[in-house]
Amino acid sequence: MIYDLIVIGGGAAGLVVGNLAKTKGFKFLILEMNKAARKIRVTGNGKCNLTNLDMRPEYYNDDFVKDVIYSYPPQKVISFFERMGVKTKTVENRVYPYNESALTVASFLIKGVQENLIEGYKVESIKKLEDIFVINDEYKAKNVFFATGTDATMGHDSVSLLKAFGHRLVPFKPSLVWLKTEVGYIKGLNGIRAKAALSLFDKDKKIAVERGEVLFKKEGVSGIAAFMLSAYVARKDGDYSLSIDFAEDMTATLLSKYPLEGVVKKEISHNIFKQARDRKISPEQAVKDFRLKIIGLGERKFAQVLSGGIDLGDMDPKTMCSKLVKGLYILGECMNIDGQCGGYNLHWAFASAMAAMESISK
Numbered sequence: 503m504i505y506d507l508i509v510i511g512g513g514a515a516g517l518v519v520g521n522l523a524k525t526k527g528f529k530f531l532i533l534e535m536n537k538a539a540r541k542i543r544v545t546g547n548g549k550c551n552l553t554n555l556d557m558r559p560e561y562y563n564d565d566f567v568k569d570v571i572y573s574y575p576p577q578k579v580i581s582f583f584e585r586m587g588v589k590t591k592t593v594e595n596r597v598y599p600y601n602e603s604a605l606t607v608a609s610f611l612i613k614g615v616q617e618n619l620i621e622g623y624k625v626e627s628i629k630k631l632e633d634i635f636v637i638n639d640e641y642k643a644k645n646v647f648f649a650t651g652t653d654a655t656m657g658h659d660s661v662s663l664l665k666a667f668g669h670r671l672v673p674f675k676p677s678l679v680w681l682k683t684e685v686g687y688i689k690g691l692n693g694i695r696a697k698a699a700l701s702l703f704d705k706d707k708k709i710a711v712e713r714g715e716v717l718f719k720k721e722g723v724s725g726i727a728a729f730m731l732s733a734y735v736a737r738k739d740g741d742y743s744l745s746i747d748f749a750e751d752m753t754a755t756l757l758s759k760y761p762l763e764g765v766v767k768k769e770i771s772h773n774i775f776k777q778a779r780d781r782k783i784s785p786e787q788a789v790k791d792f793r794l795k796i797i798g799l800g801e802r803k804f805a806q807v808l809s810g811g812i813d814l815g816d817m818d819p820k821t822m823c824s825k826l827v828k829g830l831y832i833l834g835e836c837m838n839i840d841g842q843c844g845g846y847n848l849h850w851a852f853a854s855a856m857a858a859m860e861s862i863s864k
């Protein structure tokens with residue numbers, strides 16, 4: 503049998519393709535090496551942040567996303583899930599399933615394609631013989647939808663399968679992950695949390711500011727703000743450092759009216775005094791500009807996404823079709839697109855799947 507389309511990867515993008523293929527009456531198959539929707543189940547701390555109403559190209563690494571996110575905005579993703587029966591809700595622009603259960607999203611996505619899904623099946627080769635794709639010398643299809651994600655937390659990297667077709671790859675780096683810093687000024691802080699504003703500098707140039715909880719680790723800094731800043735570090739090599747402001751709403755003059763331990767946690771105050779001495783600045787200045795040199799990114803097994811992937815130059819930004827191989831569509835995180843925290847990565851997986859399906863339906 504020759505399928506209309508075979509989807510490689512039963513994750514966020516692949517399952518959306520499958521559900522749309524079913525409604526359109528295509529003959530299709532989804533091949534998944536693990537359990538389908540494995541990663542979706544752990545998204546958003548188990549709540550699954552599906553998309554974000556504040557959707558703009560600048561929240562991604564490249565404006566390649568422009569056509570797709572304007573044609574498939576958050577409302578289309580919400581309608582897709584609501585049509586399937588998953589009620590959604592919005593909290594500060596972030597869209598979640600109403601019951602805050604990623605398992606609900608996973609099970610509804612799988613339910614619609616159960617008969618067309620083969621789990622525990624790893625794709626090891628893709629060939630094209632005349633107009634037909636042959637997968638693992640076993641399955642044949644007119645079109646292939648490549649949606650294999652990356653090896654960030656629980657995933658698997660399969661992009662080398664497309665090298666044989668001439669697709670170029672941008673090396674992967676962990677993103678939305680903790681930042682490794684020099685340890686001299688964070689000694690004794692492992693496990694300590696504080697609310698702060700974090701500024702990322704490349705040499706003397708301020709790149710971005712993020713606010714939120716900082717969680718110190720033995721070898722660096724974690725927490726939502728550090729996660730957000732890691733995206734910049736992953737995307738471009740630089741000479742990066744962090745400036746942490748532990749009291750953004752206070753001036754150094756106001757700070758000087760209080761003992762340091764009355765404003766910041768005692769453990770942190772030790773390190774602030776040490777840095778102030780070394781840099782020959784006042785402790786108040788060090789509270790507002792506590793510097794840590796960034797020396798790397800946390801491991802892939804802890805990253806929410808990877809930056810890098812299949813080079814965008816070889817792909818059509820409207821249809822997600824390969825420019826090198828007719829009938830080959832590339833979707834989701836395995837291409838060189840990564841978004842900020844807040845629903846942007848799942849949105850890209852869903853929206854790129856919708857764009858590709860629209861194109862093949864025409």
Ligand SMILES: Cc1cc2nc3c(=O)[nH]c(=O)nc-3n(C[C@H](O)[C@H](O)[C@H](O)COP(=O)(O)OP(=O)(O)OC[C@H]3O[C@@H](n4cnc5c(N)ncnc54)[C@H](O)[C@@H]3O)c2cc1C
Nearest residue numbers: 511513514515535545546551625650651834835845847848
């Ligand atoms: C802990 C965590 C929390 C996250 N939270 C959020 C969030 O709340 N909101 C958000 O927007 N994003 C979140 N993300 C990111 C988001 O989950 C991913 O960007 C998204 O799942 C990517 O979708 P995808 O379809 O491209 O890949 P995936 O969903 O990873 O699916 C790819 C599938 O392909 C399969 N596969 C790989 N190679 C092969 C092969 N050779 N043969 C067969 N199958 C193969 C894999 O097993 C996998 O199931 C989170 C990520 C993590 C790790």
